[in-house]
Amino acid sequence: MARDRREERTGFQESAPYRASYDLQTDFIMVYGIDDTMPERIRQWKEKGYIVHLMTGVAWGNYQSYLNGEIDGRDHWDEAQTDRNGDPILHGDSPDIPYMVPTLSYTNFLAGPIRLAVDAGVEAIHLEEPEFWVNGGYSEAFKREWRLYYREPWSAPHASPDAQFRASKLKAYLYTRSLDRLCAELKEYALTTHGRDLRFYVPTHSLINYTQWRIVSPESQLIDLPSIDGYIAQIWTGTSRTPNVYHGVRKERTFETAYLEYGIMQELVRGTGRRMWFLHDPIEDNPSYTWADYKQNYFRIVTASLLHPAVSHYEVSPWPKRVFEGKYPSEDGTGKEGLPPAYATTLLNVMHTLGNMDQELEQIDETMQQVGILIADSAMFQRMRMEAQAPEQLIKYDGTNAEAFGLEGDTELLDFSPFYGLALPLLKHGIPVRPVQLDNVRRFPHYLNGYRVLLLSYEFMKPEYPDLHFALAGWVRNGGALVYVGDDSDPYHRIRAWWNESGSNYDSPREHLFEQLDLQGAGDGVFRAGKGAVGYLAVAPDECAKSVESAAALRRMVSETIKALGDPDFQLRPKHYFQLRRGPYIIAAVLDESIAETPLTIPGPVVDLFDPALAVRNEARIETGEQAFLFDLKTGRPVDGTVxxxxxxxxxxxxxxxxxxxxxxxxxxxxxxxxxxxxxxxxxxxxxxxxxxxxxxxxxxxxxxxxxxxxxxxxxxxxxxxxxxxxxx
Structure with missing residues (x-):
């Protein structure tokens, strides 16, 4: 259990000064926020033996001195993200903390406060949540950036699919530019002024969550920035409990959503050598739930993260002060109560175990890392309904959960059903599908190695470059199985793009892909392409979320496409659970809405790490909808019998x-x-x-x-x- 803090395997973020009541004894702390108290907070935590980082918001913060012109004598409220009604998009309830358009002026301003943190001796900086809201893009600053980037007059993002797509692409570019300048400049400052290396990380939600919540962020574009050293996957109950649709039922599916979210974040660092911390939160931003609800969902997200063994570093809690000192509604509804002692002990059991998860993979599902669902950054770019379809619903984040975003009577847009329609029919049958970053196919020549099956649809995203199709076609011809789902009905097929400009005349990017596979004019069915196979299901992918029959049709198409490969040893084996071994640790989850409702039994002796008493069990019995985190006493026993x-x-x-x-x-x-x-x-x-x-x-x-x-x-x-x-x- 003992380890060197320099490994930075576990950490947490906290804006409050040091207090013994929430001293989690992780390896590092991210002191949050830049103000007059920052140097003293850094000193306190460092005195307690922590490696100290700094975290600050890059899209928002207490930057009123800049907004109100105290810095340079010029009012900068025109740089606040603004909706089509001319209202600033605010973070939380404060009227003077808007989300910002990351102009060069704003970026230069941010560099000043961050230098103060460098001077105070922090070893790393975390620039949190580069976020631009889909319903923004109407401020004067954004209009200026549009003119400079596109060399054409600004178009209102809600005016057409083309305008919305171009606005969102610009939003991602602006934060990429801002982060690149900030990280490069301040690394140079730390080296020339203090003679030491400074590291930069970006805590960011997953591509899946940002798309579902209708936020634009750089995501995979961050891979192209050499000055960024890694990321924190900001995934927790608040993101993963966002409802989605499966078999026509819209509800929370926290485990399944978290599994997919952690999966795409693991892809963000695969093959790059960069650091990724997976975040967990013992509670969440919405303070209206009970401790029992928080605990149940905490088990779900921890288990989901541990099923992705390529990551073994964790942020064990944001804001531990609100966990260990906070009060939340009691089960009987009579008032509020503090952290239950048993849950406190369980949390610490898990948090300290997480520092020991760099283990050999001893048992893995036979299809792990072989079935992927392609998703691209461009999924974030087409998340606004056009006026021709339905009135735009303006959404503002209220600091709680996705349900509070609005969309009254129009939850379909928020559900992101085209993606979940591809993912949940397989995931719910125990197939460990992983979201795969389409944009990375052109970044890394061998990125798709290890995948035997890929699912793809352009009904909720678009390929930004044609050479992606050359790589995909080559992968298929070398023995891959590609399943394409879509009916070419998405209005975003008609945006100005490479497939319909400069001499190209394709109605959708799918047509260009099928041309590379010699499948022009193909309809529903399975087709051979070299050593590989292509399955084509010509339905809108959201139908696979809404309909039991369409979900079954998708599974059949995947199985038939795999069968066409002619490899009898490779086939999908449905089951109602996930189970994985990492050294002596066993991680398991039994699914609901699956093919069976029987419990999963794991033979012992094992130690139950979710039990505050760390009980020894002769067997672990996991019921439907439950998760387990176990230590195998036989596998983990030291060979020399020592303590x-x-x-x-x-x-x-x-x-x-x-x-x-x-x-x-x-x-x-x-x-x-x-x-x-x-x-x-x-x-x-x-x-x-x-x-x-x-x-x-x-x-x-x-x-x-x-x-x-x-x-x-x-x-x-x-x-x-x-x-x-x-x-x-």
Whole structure:
């Protein structure tokens, strides 16, 4: 369990000063926000042994001095993102914190405050959430940027599909430009002024969530910026509980949505060598739920993230102060209550275990990394209904959840059903599909290696370059199975683009792709192309979300296309669960709305890491809709029979074996009850806590069958705390 903080495997973000009640004892902290208190907050956390980063908003923040002209004598409210009614798009309820158009002037302003953080000694900067709302694009600053970028007069984004697509593409470009300038300039500043390297990371929602919530962000364009060192996948209950449609039923599917969100974020760093932290949140931004709801959804997102084994670094909590000191509605509705002690212990069990997830993959589903669903940044570019179809519904983020965005009577747009129509029919049958970044096909020559099946539709996104099709056609001819779903009905097929300009005359980009595969004029069916195969299902992909029959037709088309490859060893094997082993850790989830409702049984002995008591179970029984995070006691047992920590809700340091027993140091949030389970071949006779010259007996339980001991104690602050365990012999 002990590790060097320099590995930065776990961290959290917090805007408040240091307090022992939420000292999570991770490797690093992201001190949030730049103000007069920032240097002191940095000093406090650094004094406690943390590696200190800084996080600040790049799209919004307390930047009133810039907006109101105090910086340069010029009012900059024309750079606020503005909707078609002329109203600024605000972050939260504050009337003076708008989302910004990232002009060069605004970018230059941001560099000033960030220099202060560099001067204060932080080792890395996180520029959070480069976001431009789809319903924005009407400010004077944006109109100027349009004229400079497109060399033509501005068009109202709601006027046509073409105008909306071009507006969104410009929005992504502007934040890409801003981040490139900021990161490059400040890296140079840190090196020339302080003689040290500075790292830059971008905490960002997933491409899936931004598309569903109707936000434009650079996403995969960030890969092209050499000054960016990595990302945080900002995925949590608040994003993943956004409802979607499957079999015609619109509801929350937190586990499945999180699984897809973490999947596309893993793709953002695959093959780049850059760092990715997966975010979890023990609660969420909406304060109206109960602790039971938060806990249930926390298990879902943690499990979903652990099923993507290429990432083993985690932000274990944003804002731990609101978790460990906050109060939320009680189950009986009579008031509010603080963090339940058992949930607090469970959270710490999980958080400290997450620092140990860099493990060999010992068991993997046979189709893992072989079935992908292509999605491109351009999915964010066509998320506005045109006036010819339906009145535009203006949406403003209220800091809670997607349900509060509006769209009364028009939830269809928010559901993002064309994408989920491709994903959920397979995912709900236990097929571990992964979203695949279409834009990366032209960035990395071997990007599609390892995938045997790809699903594609241009009814909710567009290929921005024709050479993507040359790469896809080559992949098919070399033995891949491509399933295309779409009926060419999307009005965005008619935007100004490479497939209908400069001598090209295709009604949709699909026609150009099929031409490369020698499938001109093909209808529904399965066709061979070289060593590979193409399946064509000529229906709108959202029908596969709305209809049981269409979902089944999609699964049949995928199976028939795979069958056409002629490889009897490769086929889809439906099941009602996911299960994965990472070293001694077992991660599993049993799906609802699937092919069976029977529980999944995993033989023991295993330690239940979601149990605050770290219980040893002879078998784990996982019911429909439940998840499990387990430690396999046989696989993880040390070969020499020594004492070793299995799991703990503390940071464990200085573990040492002596003639009479063993001892170790513990660190964690003040007054939180902790548990720690160790391999221990001999039955202990006593366990004590030593601190400030005092000795206190603590309870323990020895499990003879598994040869493990469970210790119970409370965390103390501002002192060295040692646990000492004595044996019988």
């Amino acid at each position: 070793e920590c299995i799991a703990a809700s503390s940071r464990i340091e200085a573990l040492a074996l002596n003639e009479t027993g063993f001892e170790f140091q513990v660190k964690g949030p003040e007054n939180i009850r902790a548990a720690a389970r160790f391999y221990c071949q001999l039955q202990p006779v006593s366990a004590v806590l030593e601190y400030r010259g005092q000795t206190e007996m603590i309870p323990y339980e020895w499990d003879a069958a598994s040869e493990t001991v469970l210790l119970h104690y409370y965390h103390l602050s501002d002192t060295d705390v040692t646990v000492k365990v004595k044996f019988t012999g």
